[in-house]
Amino acid sequence: KDHMCGRVASRHSAAALQRVLGVSGASSGASYRPSYNAGPGTHIPVIRKKSSGPSDDSARSSTDTKSNSAGERVLHFMKWGLIPSYTKTPKDGEMPKTQFNLINARSEGLSKSGVFRRLLKSRRCVAVVDGFYEWEKLQGGKKKQPYFIHTGQKPKVAPGNLDPSGIDAEDFKGSDLLHLAALYDVWHSDSGEVMHSVTILTTAATQKFARIHNRMPVILSTPERVAKWLDCESTPFEDCISLLSPFKEVAPRARIMWK
Numbered sequence: 001k002d003h004m005c006g007r008v009a010s011r012h013s014a015a016a017l018q019r020v021l022g023v024s025g026a027s028s029g030a031s032y033r034p035s036y037n038a039g040p041g042t043h044i045p046v047i048r049k050k051s052s053g054p055s056d057d058s059a060r061s062s063t064d065t066k067s068n069s070a071g072e073r074v075l076h077f078m079k080w081g082l083i084p085s086y087t088k089t090p091k092d093g094e095m096p097k098t099q100f101n102l103i104n105a106r107s108e109g110l111s112k113s114g115v116f117r118r119l120l121k122s123r124r125c126v127a128v129v130d131g132f133y134e135w136e137k138l139q140g141g142k143k144k145q146p147y148f149i150h151t152g153q154k155p156k157v158a159p160g161n162l163d164p165s166g167i168d169a170e171d172f173k174g175s176d177l178l179h180l181a182a183l184y185d186v187w188h189s190d191s192g193e194v195m196h197s198v199t200i201l202t203t204a205a206t207q208k209f210a211r212i213h214n215r216m217p218v219i220l221s222t223p224e225r226v227a228k229w230l231d232c233e234s235t236p237f238e239d240c241i242s243l244l245s246p247f248k249e250v251a252p253r254a255r256i257m258w259k
Helices: 014-021 107-112 223-230 237-244
Strands: 008-010 035-038 043-049 073-080 104-106 124-129 131-138 143-150 178-188 194-204 215-217 253-256
Touching: 008 043, 008 124, 014 043, 014 073, 043 178, 043 194, 043 223, 104 107, 104 215, 107 194, 107 237, 124 194, 124 223, 131 178, 178 215, 178 223, 223 237
Parallel strands: 073 194, 104 194
Antiparallel strands: 008 035, 008 131, 043 073, 043 124, 124 178, 131 143, 143 253, 178 194, 194 215
């Protein structure tokens, strides 16, 4: 039951996300497809701070709306499921396949993991989604009841009416989004291709959420928490450990999807 948060909703267009988050673009979002049911291997919206190093931004698009200075927040669409930078290029020359066990990372063991420990200093980021799905096991696991966990905002458009380009509603606000603590990495192929990938951090579930699952994403509930997690240059990971505790403020709502 440790693995969780394997499906998220990200319904909004790249332009709408960039507008409400007040960030510039680090990638054009060409691989991003707004979806009510995005899974591992797809590209999801991520906020990170621009690094002063070249490796983070070597895949930057020529369609960026403005130049970025180091430390500025940028919106990046990253492949969900961490591809460690040391991964060897497959013999067939294709991109490495997403490993399901790297779509999430247990926050309690980050500093002990060789995969994640090296990312804590400079590769912290935030996944921004409308919500995530989780399934409650019923009748001894014979049946599963899906829930959609979100901020409580009502969907602007029904799932069946989602335009491929995403929702760009004028009443869409940044407060509609969940901000999930995450880590990212940058992989380079032997031929020079670059891929950014991300893993979402999890923590122990709150008492209310535990009946659905024993784990939940690390939700950064305030702008201050988001800023602290993103501030890799000035805030060491040791000062961020308190951010990784279970979400106990105004709890996100769990809406039953269907019976």
